[in-house]
Amino acid sequence: MKKFLSIITMMLTALSFGAVAQQVPIFAKEGEKSPNVHHVGNVWLKELSAPDSVFSYGTAVAIFDPGARLDWHSHPGGQILIFTEGKGYYQEKGKPKQTMKPGDVIKCLPGVEHWHGATAESGVTYIATSPAQKGRTIWLQKVTDAEYGPVKK
Template structure:
């Protein structure tokens, strides 16, 4: 009887508890990007436009689970800083890597690669690239074999 009363009191106390506050992202979600150079939902928010003093453009990308960019090249390279979630990064003809919060990825200049979320989890990253070296060169879509793994 005492255990039943204790359990009822504990359940009542838990029902009145508030869950931990939901973490607010550092940067709000940007504009939904049209599905031209990617598969799935991706939001972009430009943090810094490159100019004559600071030549690097910096953006935040938020990808839903299963979203991924097409293969592409950055003429001046790119640095990705993963701030939330889990995703993939792959260079052409190399194994796909899993990336997660806290990882810093250096996409070398001129190297074909893609990156995106995993099928089960979204990914958020800050991307920075030198604008004076040229814009992103978009290539073919990432195949299901590359994304999900060779069958």
């Protein structure tokens, strides 16, 4: 019985430590709050590394409040998304919506129409990298409420 209680205590300690560790985000809501031109909700963008003469790609962190989402768009040179916090969505045109969590990586192929953002219940944070020399993001139509899914009020 004593050994059993010791194991339970260790498990609870590990779980509570994990809960505390999860409350500390890798990136804070710093950077520039993006104007609501190509998205719905609050989104913060912070450039981590700009393209230069050696590295032709840019890297940024995007932080979304719950319910925030980008419009449909594409990237001429593609884009890689590395999800670090929260829970989000990613969907390519004509394919089912995927739920993303920390550790998930998406490779958005060049020219493929897609959208990404937070779930209604959770904000999401990801690191995005894309080749700058291929051109800027091509913004398309808004993601409809039907495409996004139910939103809790």
